[in-house]
Amino acid sequence: MLTHDAALAWLARWDRQQAGYLPDREERFTALIDAMEVLDRPDPLVIDLGCGPGSLSARLVERLPKARVIAVDADPLLLGLGRAAYPHLTFVAADLRTPGWTATLGLDRPADAAVSTTALHWISPPDLRAMYCELASVLRPGGLLLNGDHLDSDDVTPGLARLERAIHDTQTERVFAGDHPEDWRAWWDAVAADPDLSALNAERTTAGADHRGSESNLLSHHVTALREAGFSETGTLWQRGNNRLLCAIR
Numbered sequence: 376m377l378t379h380d381a382a383l384a385w386l387a388r389w390d391r392q393q394a395g396y397l398p399d400r401e402e403r404f405t406a407l408i409d410a411m412e413v414l415d416r417p418d419p420l421v422i423d424l425g426c427g428p429g430s431l432s433a434r435l436v437e438r439l440p441k442a443r444v445i446a447v448d449a450d451p452l453l454l455g456l457g458r459a460a461y462p463h464l465t466f467v468a469a470d471l472r473t474p475g476w477t478a479t480l481g482l483d484r485p486a487d488a489a490v491s492t493t494a495l496h497w498i499s500p501p502d503l504r505a506m507y508c509e510l511a512s513v514l515r516p517g518g519l520l521l522n523g524d525h526l527d528s529d530d531v532t533p534g535l536a537r538l539e540r541a542i543h544d545t546q547t548e549r550v551f552a553g554d555h556p557e558d559w560r561a562w563w564d565a566v567a568a569d570p571d572l573s574a575l576n577a578e579r580t581t582a583g584a585d586h587r588g589s590e591s592n593l594l595s596h597h598v599t600a601l602r603e604a605g606f607s608e609t610g611t612l613w614q615r616g617n618n619r620l621l622c623a624i625r
């Protein structure tokens with residue numbers, strides 16, 4: 376059986392694994408929550424898109440205890456870890472590529488914000504357009520989309536895009552050259568070997584949650600899709616290399 380403490384230990388290991396690829400992960404979480412803090416209400420209703428085991432949601436609620444977060448993901452194992460580690464959060468199983476996904480969220484009013492970290496690059500540009508359109512229909516006017524991810528600009532400013540990627544790659548190489556953190560594959564292999572996670576693992580296989588990432592993650596795809604979905608302003612709130620926090624106002 377998966378206990379609360381065991382889930383917390385798995386999540387600490389998840390954080391170390393993710394930070395290997397994203398040395399600025401905590402700084403980016405902080406920049407995102409800073410934006411939520413200055414939004415015009417202390418008790419925002421927030422949707423966390425591709426929440427995984429709830430890393431961002433948990434940090435958000437820790438800093439803004441009156442916030443109500445609905446954390447959405449398609450992976451039963453990561454959701455199971457999140458539910459066991461953070462019983463105070465609301466997790467919903469949904470695939471953001473499936474039309475009607477917002478109907479599963481149980482929203483009782485328009486949301487004040489949708490947030491996401493290291494997740495939307497898994498979604499292809501056509502699915503992303505549909506996802507943002509549906510999202511816009513449940514966000515209040517003036518609500519925010521805050522997306523922290525690697526976002527490239529090769530189609531508009533290729534020289535800058537190369538520079539931004541090189542900054543990120545150098546930073547990551549430095550991390551992996553030091554005290555080598557566990558990588559993504561090794562983390563999943565370790566999860567698969569834990570008998571306490573076997574039921575969740577089995578669900579994962581049948582749910583087909585082992586998504587393949589989109590080949591590129593262009594900033595322009597997001598900006599165009601957000602504009603088409605009715606968001607009025609878009610811009611970068613924080614950046615290190617190609618790692619950005621994209622903000623859009625509904």
Ligand SMILES: C[S@@+](CC[C@H](N)C(=O)[O-])C[C@H]1O[C@@H](n2cnc3c(N)ncnc32)[C@H](O)[C@@H]1O
Pocket residue numbers: 393424425426427428429430431447448449450453469470471472491492493494495497498584586
């Ligand atoms: C690298 S993890 C990031 C998790 C978390 N946001 C964090 O920062 O630690 C990417 C997450 O996106 C989720 N994801 C990918 N495609 C998805 C989809 N179509 N619908 C819902 N979740 C998806 C994956 O299941 C995974 O949990």
